[in-house]
């Protein structure tokens with residue numbers, strides 16, 4: 001895996017995000033700078049991505065369909081984005097690049113495209129987007145291993161037992177629960193030895209580390225624009241064209257069709273070739289341009305990005321370890337990780353902590369089971385909690401040392417002194433009582 005970047009001290013500036021100086025209200029009536037520690041859910045827009053979108057907007061016009069000059073420009077932008085993304089993930093020139101809505105859409109498309117009877121092998125720690133499209137008798141779910149070595153052995157064993165015929169392994173690049181990096185290159189080697197293809201869910205890897213599909217030996221890569229600082233509604237599936245070319249489109253309509261003919265009793269449809277075959281409807285050229293621009297911007301800054309995030313991650317973990325009752329969730333205990341830390345604090349409900357961090361400290365974190373119910377349920381139980389919920393703090397380009405320090409200090413205060421406000425549970429969510437925080441004027 002191309003991850004050999006040595007973190008240097010994070011002195012060089014990383015790309016700036018929109019909303020870095022956003023001020024949010026507290027329940028006390030004060031306003032503070034927002035500490036966004038929820039990058040793993042959706043990352044803020046990069047300023048350069050916004051500039052790229054601004055540049056495109058005057059030229060915005062229909063893609064593929066118009067003879068007008070602006071249409072030709074928009075079509076060129078859309079088609080060029082395929083090469084920009086192909087380069088970002090180090091794909092083969094022959095790989096197809098299908099634009100989708102997000103990683104979920106990409107993985108569902110792949111699931112609908114595999115040949116009938118394909119044996120699918122995956123770990124049960126996958127995000128629901130990667131876990132749920134694959135169910136049924138041909139699917140082997142491997143219980144989440146506790147180390148990278150155990151993952152490789154378990155995959156080897158599962159593939160040895162898999163039936164003859166087409167085989168596909170699904171694996172995440174970085175866990176959305178723990179941020180741990182999976183040994184993708186080694187797993188791909190095992191897959192290849194057993195004649196299996198391998199698909200990489202890169203939703204959490206793509207914002208944090210360079211990806212080279214050829215070097216990794218993966219056949220498909222899926223990720224989302226909104227997690228790589230391009231929140232304009234586009235995602236992508238890159239990979240081998242043959243299965244996708246043989247598959248019926250799972251979304252049908254204009255753009256996916258080469259020719260429709262009326263046979264009076266039925267319609268005859270000749271579907272387009274990939275990638276258009278799986279891109280029915282008007283393409284999201286703004287989203288795709290934003291996604292491709294983000295790919296290029298990230299590619300220019302890996303060294304600074306990795307250094308920045310690793311420095312903050314170390315600061316965060318060291319700070320949190322000193323909070324009484326803190327337990328960090330971990331799947332692959334020997335793995336390096338990107339800036340994601342999920343944890344429980346004994347005696348405190350995760351939802352309460354997240355609500356108080358927002359209401360009293362202006363900090364945004366995630367609480368719950370992070371669309372990975374199976375593994376979070378197991379890890380939380382191992383951490384000694386009865387709730388199937390944890391708190392997740394996630395770092396990205398918009399994170400500062402002050403955000404990290406504020407979170408650590410806030411948790412320490414909440415745990416040792418309790419909240420300064422009252423909270424209640426409504427409809428299963430913790431909320432601040434008498435919450436007078438006002439919404440921004442554009443919502444008034």
Ligand SMILES: Cc1ncc(COP(=O)(O)O)c(C=O)c1O
Pocket residue numbers: 040041102103104105127129130172174175176201203204224226371
């Ligand atoms: C590892 C992983 N895979 C897939 C997804 C799904 O991404 P999206 O919601 O953009 O479809 C996520 C989202 O959190 C994720 O973290």
